[in-house]
Amino acid sequence: MKDIASPEIPFYSAVTGRRLTKDMDLGPAYWRKNLENPVLFNTAFRSALSGEDRRLVLIEIGAHPALKAPVIQILRDLGRNEDVHVGTLHRGEGCDESLLHLAGKLFQQGQGTASLAGPRQADEWRFREHAPHELLGSRAFEVSHEPIWRNKLSLTHVPWLSGHRIDGQILLPGTAYVAMVGEAIRQLHGARAYKMRNVEFAAGLEIAHDKEVEVVTSMATGNADDMESSWCAFRINAFDGERWVKHCTGEARLSSDDSEDPPPAHKPPALARTVDEADWYRVLRRAGYNYTDRFQGLRNISSAPEKDEATATIPVQDAADYAIHPVVMDQCIQLFTVAACRGLGRRLRSVSVPTFIREVTVRHAAANEDLSATASIGPSEGSSLVGDLTARIGRETIFSVEGLKMVTIARAETAEESLPLISQIEWRPHADFIDFDALKYVPPCLDRQKYVSLAELVTLCMIDHREKLQVADEAPPHLSNYLAWMEEFVRHYESGSNAFLADCPRLCDMTRTERLARMEAIVADGETSPFAVAFTAIWRMYNAAEAIFAGSTHPLHVLQQDNLNSAVYGLVLDMQSATNADDMILIIAHTNPRLRILEVGAGTGASSERLLEKLHSSYGERLYGSYTFTDISTGFMREARERLARFDSVDYQVLDISKDPTEQGFRQQEYDLIVAHNVLRATPYLRETLGHLKGLLRPEGRLYLLELCQEMKYINYIYGFLEGWWLGAEDGRADEPYITPERWSEELVAAGFLKPDVSIPDCVAPYQTCASILASADTRTSKPSRVGLLCYGPRGPYVEEVRESLASLGIAVDTCILGQPLPGQDVISLLELEKPLVDDLCEESFRSLIGHMRELDGRLIWATRPSQVGCQDPRYSLILGLARSARKEFSVKLYTVEIDDSSSASAAGALARILLHVRRPERVSDSMQPDWEYGVVNDEVLIPRFHGQTISDALSQPEEDRPGRPPTMQRLTLDTPGLLQNMRWSEVEREIPGHGQALLRMEAVGLNFRVSACHSPRLPFSNGSLTIER
Secondary structure, eight states, rough: HHHHHOOOOBBOTTTTTTTTOOOOSSSSSHHHHHHSSOHHHHHHHHHTTTTOOOOOOEEESSSSSSSHHHHHHHHHHOOOTTTTTEOOTTTTHHHHHHHHHHHHHHHHOOOOOOOOOOOHHHHHHHTOOSBBBBTTBEEESSSSSEEEEEEETTTTTTTTGGOEEEEEEOOHHHHHHHHHHHHHHHHHHHHOEEEEEEEEEOOOOOOOTTTEEEEEEEEEESSGGGTTOOOOOEHHHHHHHSSSEEEEEEEEEOOOOOOOOOOOOOOOOOOOEEOOHHHHHHHHHHHBOOGGGGGGOOOOEEESSSSSSSEEEEEOOOOTOOOOOOHHHHHHHHHHHHHHHOOOGGGSSSSEEEEEEEEEOOOOOOTEEEEEEEEEEEEEBBEEEEEEEEETTTEEEEEEEEEEEEEEEOOOOOOOHHHHEEEEEEEEEOOHHHOOHHHHHOOOOSSSHHHHHHHHHHHHHHHHHHHHOOOOOOOOOOHHHHHHHHHHHHHHHHTTOGGGGSOOOOGGGSHHHHHHHHHHHHHHHHHTSSSSHHHHHHHHHHHHHHHHHHHHSOHHHHHHGGHHHHHHHHHHHHHHSSSSHHHHHHHHHHHOOTTTTEESSSSSHHHHHHHHSSSTTTSSOOSEOOOOOOEEETTTTTHHHHTTTTTTSSEEEEOOSSSGGGGGGGTTTTTEEEESSOOGGEEEEEEEEHHHHHHHHHEEEEEOOOOOOOSOOOOHHHHHSSGGGGGGGGGGGSOOOOOOHHHHHHHHHHHOOSSSSEEESSSTTTSSEEEEEEEEBBOOOOOOOOEEEEETTTSTTTTHHHHHHHHHTTTTEEETTTSSSSOSSSSSGGGGGGGGGGGGOOOOHHHHHHHHHHOOOSEEEEEEEOOOSSOOGGGGGGGHHHHHHHHHHHOEEEEEEOOGGGGGEEEEEEHHHHHHHSSSSSOOOSSSSOOOOOEETTEEEEEEEEEOOOHHHHHOOGGOOOOTOEEEEEEEEETTTTTTEEEEEEEEEOOOOOOTTOOOOOOOOOHHHHHHHHHHHSSOOOOOOOOOOO
């Protein structure tokens, strides 16, 4: 560096404050001074500005314009008010946006805009003749000399495509391919009229709302100088995310546009059967053509009653970019549905799509004109329809189709099957009334010896570390804490206080050779146990310990090898799944099937995947409204998105729960359930973190935690090498970040939660690793001072029991006899606990009962006998209809409670608890309606939920429920002739081999010529069965 010449661009040093010259030494001594000495930015900058009389534009290169303030201050001090400072990148802003902003600023300041010299393709793209077309896209010059167009097709840029729905899917119309080829010919030769032949639609192109589809159109021009007489081949492909798919092929050329003086107007005569336009689009929608918006354009529809022919008028839409807009051409194709059914909607039962066109001609149509279209269908070819169409303006043919072949596609479900016409009611416990602690299941320890082996291995590792490890100066400071903890652990073992190793020999007396041999034997034996990943993790951390303490290896790198960290986490989740904690989440989801769930610290999504799989009813319905996946950074987001891609309504956000969530874009009281799996212990202050979670929970919301609480300490050994393990030192967690379930209870109550509903360890003590904890937000319910009891007499059944139950809550009771005016307060009716009331009401009693309901000021809890769950006397069901009508007509708050005989002893307490529950404030923003009907069965408070089913699902039976079912075999069938991707195996009754026949078990199946021919839509195909080769 000593012999360098002075740089052409001036370089001013912040070490010397002067301009660099060739005499300056930029050796090691200079760069050491650069690190040790103060930065002379002010001096160097002023030196650079001295002697500069011209106006300057100063560009600061860096991740953020941090020097903007001192630069501007120096410029003002020097009186250089005309100079401009511009940054390159800005924190929190996309790089592309920042650089474009920089380019714009430079342009405003009059800087040169000359671009770099580029290749031919760049110039061709910059100076291209035609603007991007909404369907065809832009010309791609970089591929070859033959014309190719590329487009990113999306509903955002072409919104009218959303109106073309087939069987619920947005598909690119076949006429859109026709229009794309027409636009390609126009760009190449300037003509709008064109012909196409042998057009084959190989596959449908689905367009999702939130995605772009890359579409490439290519044309082999052939004799480009004589396009009118020379056909050129075209091909339209699209990328489906994994591979390129061929969608449309054929040939095209220019067409002579005979635009002479127009002859007198002529319209084809209307046919005998008139078809109402609105009714026909309802017929199409029922069959599976879900056309909306601009695609509903057929007018003046008529059909022939004795032949397959139809006519209609179609308004020409204004379209500067098309000879004829694809929507108009598609409406012409729609006319084939009328012709095929001869105008009778009842005959249209399925969807047919074009697969082949022998020839199509398109000429330019002026806007504000009407096309008169006629479609006719010839003799069918198997299951295919073949027809012709002509659309004219006056006597000039504008659009004609010859040899259009359409095939019937197999819909995902028929109209009847897709509708949930059958509802099943399911009664399950209400989460606010159930005793979760009484339901918990703690798994027993099935292999105590493996826990002993883990404890022995960890202890041997620590004994070895105590003798060998030393903390290097460059090592992270937390390793000193870790080494001190290991020494204390070994002393604890030496004192005989380790419960797991009470029967083990004196491990400290072993030589190092004996220890290593014993450790290797334990690891080898543990590789075949369910805890294999734990043995592997301990052994790897042991072998890497010296490098970690020396500062040459990061412990996280060791844990990430072979996804070891994820495997250890999976082991913890597997142990938790042996409990019934997830079943309790299902009870909460049954109570509110539209849960808004937030998962904190979700990492790679392993716990999210398990929970989302659980959150479905026995009918397959989703039991959550939204699921917000959060983690402290975006590091694992991509992996999580891939893992959870099959689940709906999952949102991904960044959240550091140790900080205020409202400052990170989260709203208060937003979630019904918050899930945190082994993440809260990694925050510095538990109570503060719990307070943040409490603020995010809605009233009556719940917090579900899975946290470590082990006594064996093998997790401590694995993760004690990490700095994050020691974050809780200032929170009374100096030795380990996790706490006991008892302390969790204290912290939760201090943060505003109720005492946990349940705490479930994943194994009996002392073998547990984690505990699942469920806690509810502390919500106060207003308690009434007085309640009325509607009964036949003060000594009737349950009157005294309910009175005592309410009195224990500090609520006074007023007895009200049927027929007397109701007090202006909440009322509990005990009338139907004696006998059915509504079943045998006279007119006077009926009017009296209706009068009670009309004058009701508070809530009415109507106790009755079961009629929906465990019904024994259907007469009690009449009150349900009456209550539903009263709620609808009088807007009264009337709740029914069905109480079975086995719950008589607890009925009074259940009624009191239900009364307090329904007095909770209603949440206006809730999408869930209040529960009006309850059941008390076997002392549990139940609520109903309806589940919709299709007819086929309701009538289907499991195989084991079908006695005498004949044996079956698989037959290769093709649902849609011409579309090979719809080939599938279908189950049919197996034929019994006859004389001279043999039954073979197939190992492989080949496709013969007949099957391959079915892929071509040009050939007729009679049915969907692919017969067996003989």
